[in-house]
Amino acid sequence: MIKYTITSFGTKPDGDYFVRFLLENTENGKERYVQSFVPVSGNETRSESEICTLAFSGDYGKITGVSGVLESIATVVGAEFVPPDM
Secondary structure: OEEEEEEEEEEOOOOEEEEEEEEEEOOOOOEEEEEEEEEOOOOOOOOHHHHHHHHHHHOHHHHHHHHHHHHHOOOOOOOOOOOOOO
């Protein structure tokens, strides 16, 4: 399962909102960050929550692509390690 957490929110000097999401696969512990941008112009009256929803939906393809990578990456965490003879 992928857990989405907002780790930062603000405005850039060029006038765009930025929202940084942490995507974490709760089954294998893999995680990645995805940053999304929303223009301030036309969205001045929206709440922070609405801006985050716009950021997520605007970059849905990029975010779900990262989610898919997190699900398919093999992990060695939790696997038994047998050291080679030295």
